[in-house]
Amino acid sequence: MSVLAAIAVLAVLILVHELGHFVAARSQGILVNRFSLGFGPVLLKYQGSQTEYAVRAFPLGGFVGFPDDDPDSDVPPNDPNLLRNRPVLDRAIVISAGVIANLIFAYLVLALQLGIVGIPKELNYQAGVLVQPVNQESVAYQAGIREGDIILAVNGQELPASDQSTPLLTKEIQTHPNQQIELKILRENQQQTLKLTPKLGADGKGVVGVALSPNATATYRRPNSPFEIFGIAANRFQQLFVGTLSGFGQLITNFQQTAGQVSGPVNIVKIGAKLAEDNSVNLLSFAAIISINLAIINILPLPALDGGQLAFLLIEGLRGKPVPSRIQEGVMQTGLVLLLGLGIFLIVKETTQLTSQLEWVQRLFQ
Template sequence: MALLDGTGSFLHPHRQQSRTILTRKTRTITRILVARLNPTEDRRDSQRRQLIINSSSSRHGRIGKKLLAIPPAFSALGGLEGPESVLQAVGVLTVIILVHEAGHFLAARLQNIHVSQFSIGFGPKLATFQRKEVEYSVRAIPLGGYVGFPDDNPDSEFSPEDPDLLKNRPILDRVLVMSAGVFANIVFAYTLLFTQTLTVGLLQQKILPGVVVPEVYASSAAARAGVRPADVILALDGQEVRSDERSVMQIVDVIKQRPGKKIQMLLQRRGEAVTVDIFPDRSKDGYGRIGVQLSPNIQTFRVKARDLADATVQASREFWKLGSKVVEGLAQVVVNFAQTADKVSGPVAIVAVGAEVARSDVAGLFQFAALLNLNLAVVNILPLPALDGGYLALIALEALRGGKKLPDKIEQGIMSSGILLILALGIVLMVRDTLNLGFVQGL
């Protein structure tokens, strides 16, 4: 989910077991950001890694009170090593929040609607200044933000009947303000991808034959058989490993079913063919395990746009791909919540993934930021209390009632309960994700 109004959610259906490594530097950002958006792939990927490693406020008082709570999570959190990469990830989040809130703010100001506050972050104020009727502030926790309106502030200098208060504006004016944050994130996401195609180029990948062995655990069945890190598994018992996204699971399935039985493994090592006989150990659950990490044999490369027309085509294609994955992931959460609820993550998870992306390839932050923007936009347009979509739903209900609003107490109750639930969810997620961090588990 991401952090949007009322704390939007950030959609990233990919929570792996806490013991697994978030991602290796040899993996492409596309795989980190896109493959993980497919819930089906997420469950398969999570199972794959585990099996292989073991071989087995008031109506219009505030808009966008954002707290970072993300519906599907980023995979297992490896850690937050590297202050520079963490700052880069936090910086990306802050900019995305700023863009979203700026959308609400500008939509209001351009219509001469009164705005009283523009805040980035939560908690104690680090810096603040007043310009005309608006207080601008930066707060200590850069994981959210909000735009404040003086509509129901008893200390406001404006009359309750002032036509320039948000609550007194026509329905269309309010719809523009409430939806502007989502629109800003969508435009920003496309702009990021367009810029990337013209500058560093989009990351692309090609799946090659075989499966790479990034790591071999000491004293494991694989180590005893002579398997080495960086080997590429080409075949098992004479059967070639497929060259697609299912290649890892193909090997996992064979190993699981063969505890204690010989498997002849054809490897490619520094351009030479090597054959080893491996006898998988039996795990506690009875499945075979060989003690390695596996990864698809992927060749990554960058594709830079030739001109503006080509940049438009490439950016549009990537935008559609990321957007489709986000929507698909959200649909899986809604349809199959029981099995996908554990994929919901909070700001700690986002920062952890962003830091890993930055460490792997700083240029990958373009796609990371685009993905966050799209997640934020999609989740926040949902008709849930405290999100942009929740406000829009109330406005739609008002329109259906012929312009008659719900009583203030009812609207306030709906929104207040939504904010409390999101705040509670955010706290739970932050605690859980922090406990899942690699360095925390190692304490």
């Protein structure tokens, strides 16, 4: 049931994205002849006055279809309500609306979670620093550190029960590239000592390939007003959005160190299933995080994504005429093949390396 809940969340996020495109088009009078949730064989469909609505077998996908791309459409090629015949700005609104819908949805989900769970009041700190998911190729994993471990001391220095423990440990790691450090960890009430040598990162600092979080639990209180909920939700949305952008920036500038942290469908569903199993409200956190990631990925100027289409529109606006269709089709088809290849690679990789990498999501909102 938890796996189905996670898949349902992903299906909702895709539905929100496609609804953004659909509403933006219909509100401008642009013709839309298909709206589909999922891909593969059609399970259910309904023919409206203008649009065919369908649910397909595999829910992790979807599309909005326009008569422009339908060779069987009887709409005249010069119809002003065809998407391709609209001004650049109208088309840009339709293409970007999916991304905007995902961002708005993420913010509303964060507000809903605060309304249900309450406002974090304070953190109750315990000694040490909690280890978040460890990549199997990382220095930390190879040294024996596992997700859920609590690091109690570094180089003989105890990590206190305060908000200073995580910065202290981070500093020790970053200031000892290519130098061995000693860690005392707690795992299932058993203490042990491990030694590892941080690698030299691109920025000249030591890295071990692990994320850290305070060893703390949060207490909550009831919100004073809806305005407080929306204000705190805005702050959390900003933190998540900036953090996600930073993560994509590191993937570009420091690909070797961060590529292993990229997750595909298997790992994403796995994370959502674990959260649903622990506490169904955590699925709201999951939905917000994935929705923001989906928005940022789609706005990247890559072929076959919304950002790629926006890039073509920008070029069209600058040169005063569209990029030739054969060039657009060639770029989009190449990009689609590459994206499908990446998706298949991630699925295979994660299916053969299903390690526990989930607890950290629960702590993002503490």
